[in-house]
Amino acid sequence: MKKAEIEEKCVSLIEPVIKEGNYDLWDIEYVKEGSDMYLRVYADKEGGINIDDCVNISRSFEKILDEEDFIKDAYILEVSSPGLTRPLKRKNDFIKSIGRAVDVKLYKKPSDHPELSSNILEGAILKEYAEDGVTLSYEGNDYSFKLKEISSIKLSFID
Numbered sequence: 094m095k096k097a098e099i100e101e102k103c104v105s106l107i108e109p110v111i112k113e114g115n116y117d118l119w120d121i122e123y124v125k126e127g128s129d130m131y132l133r134v135y136a137d138k139e140g141g142i143n144i145d146d147c148v149n150i151s152r153s154f155e156k157i158l159d160e161e162d163f164i165k166d167a168y169i170l171e172v173s174s175p176g177l178t179r180p181l182k183r184k185n186d187f188i189k190s191i192g193r194a195v196d197v198k199l200y201k202k203p204s205d206h207p208e209l210s211s212n213i214l215e216g217a218i219l220k221e222y223a224e225d226g227v228t229l230s231y232e233g234n235d236y237s238f239k240l241k242e243i244s245s246i247k248l249s250f251i252d
Contacts, residue, residue, distance in 0.1 A: 094163065099164055103132065117137045118134070121133065123168070133172075134173075137174055177250060179248050193218070195217055195247065196217075196249045197245070209236075217249075218230040219246075
């Protein structure tokens with residue numbers, strides 16, 4: 094099973110746990126670090142997630158993973174908060190973040206906006222989200238970018 098397939102299946106399996114606990118799922122990643130594989134779950138909730146929440150999610154999800162037994166490699170399960178500067182990846186992440194400050198890194202400096210001195214926009218305000226792009230307010234101007242032009246977008250620490 095490929096990495097993306099494992100992550101996708103994990104999302105569908107953990108959704109009932111997330112909904113039951115009134116949490117928000119921010120991301121799941123299945124990654125190799127050194128010689129170990131990690132299955133990471135990033136969750137949050139209104140008011141913030143705490144260690145007890147992470148333990149509850151982990152225990153519930155472990156049971157499901159043991160029953161399904163579809164990940165053939167040994168892995169370490171980690172459940173945590175996505176952090177203050179969490180990346181925006183899913184539609185819901187973007188929708189919840191409209192009006193908030195974001196840090197955006199474009200793959201390259203946009204040639205159609207010569208006033209931008211860099212491909213990095215720190216502290217831009219996410220104004221709109223569409224399936225294929227975003228509109229940002231940055232230094233008094235509005236800019237629209239296609240998602241395929243964006244290397245990364247995450248909540249800004251200055252928000």
